[in-house]
Structure formats: C-alpha cells, structure tokens
Amino acid sequence: DQQVKQNSPSLSVQEGRISILNCDYTNSMFDYFLWYKKYPAEGPTFLISISSIKDKNEDGRFTVFLNKSAKHLSLHIVPSQPGDSAVYFCAACFSGTYKYIFGTGTRLKVLA
C-alpha cells in the first residue's frame, strides 16, 4: 500500500525550460513534506520542504506547491539545468513520528 506515489518514473526536459515533478499522497494526516535529490552512487540530499499549513515554498530555482484538497505535491524547477539531472524523491511524515515515507522517485533528465 503505497501512501506516497510518484506516478512518473522519468521525465525529460530541455535546458532552460521548467521541470515539474509530481507527487500524490493518500493520508490527509501527513503534515510535513520534503523533496530529495539523488545522484547515482550517492545518498539523497535535501532539496526543499513544506509544512501542511502552507501551500507554497520557494528557494531559488526550486518551488514546492502543496494542494491539500487534492493530496498533491509538485516541485517546479525553473530554469532547468543539466546538473539537475537526478532522481527526485518526495517524502511525507506525520508530526511527532520523525519517520518519512518516500515515493518511488522520478528520474529527471535535463537535455543540453
């Protein structure tokens, strides 16, 4: 039973364009969400987070949007760069558990 889903296993985008990575979740009690980026043979690194009390958080080229009614999370990367090519995981947790549930990941390829 996958509580956090990333339905697109891969995505290709031209350099300079917008990348949109999507994530859906099933449990409305999740109250904190993160995005991680992972390069091959490395551990995931934290990218950006959002609390359930917000609907948007921005950090440079990265913006995360949260639509609680749709139980949907998206990560926008503008403009996309070749160095953004990686696997992106969304993750969600319940307050007080400190334990994240991860999606299956989306492999982003930014074409030069």
Add this chain to the structure above:
Amino acid sequence: DVKVTQSSRYLVKRTGEKVFLECVQDMDHENMFWYRQDPGLGLRLIYFSYDVKMKEKGDIPEGYSVSREKKERFSLILESASTNQTSMYLCASSLLDSLNPASWGYTFGSGTRLTVV
C-alpha cells in the same frame, strides 16, 4: 555540516553469510534510520532508532536486525544474506526536535551497494 558515514561503498557477500553494515553520524542526532533503495520501489524503511539501545521495525524488517549501542553508531545486520537482499542500503540521521519541523529532515550517508551472490 552533519556527516553520516557508511563504512563500505560496495560489498559482495555470499548467500548465507552474516553481513554487518555500519553507519556513524557525528552531530549527536537522536534518530537514525536504515532504508533500502530498489528500482521502482523507492526508499523503504527497514529499521529505525530514536535512542541508544532502542529500535523499532520499519516496513520491511524481515531478514534484518539492528544494533545501537552508542548514540553515533547504528548497525544493520543481515542474519543470513539472501540474493533478494541485493540492494542499495542507505543510512540516515535526524534531530529529535518536536517544536521545529524543519529539523525533521534526514541527512543521508552515501550508501552501500550490497550484492549477494
């Protein structure tokens, strides 16, 4: 910067061997976690620990055990390795700060690619 160090980047073990994967963090984090990453399945939680000598099962604990004798070290043990345990294993740590959600994010190690033959 928090550093999470996994002792081996690559390991090859034989079926039936007992395997130890070691993880050390240097920032006094209370929480430590072991995940495995498999294609199409994402990151799945094996075990986690909120404190020394304390452990809790994650989503896929079968065939694994853990040990946390010191706060900085969290070991994953494959009691009798099998080929279906071939995977990338990731250790992570985080703070226990219930008042600050921004601290709940994990710091991951670089991973151990384990192959069981």
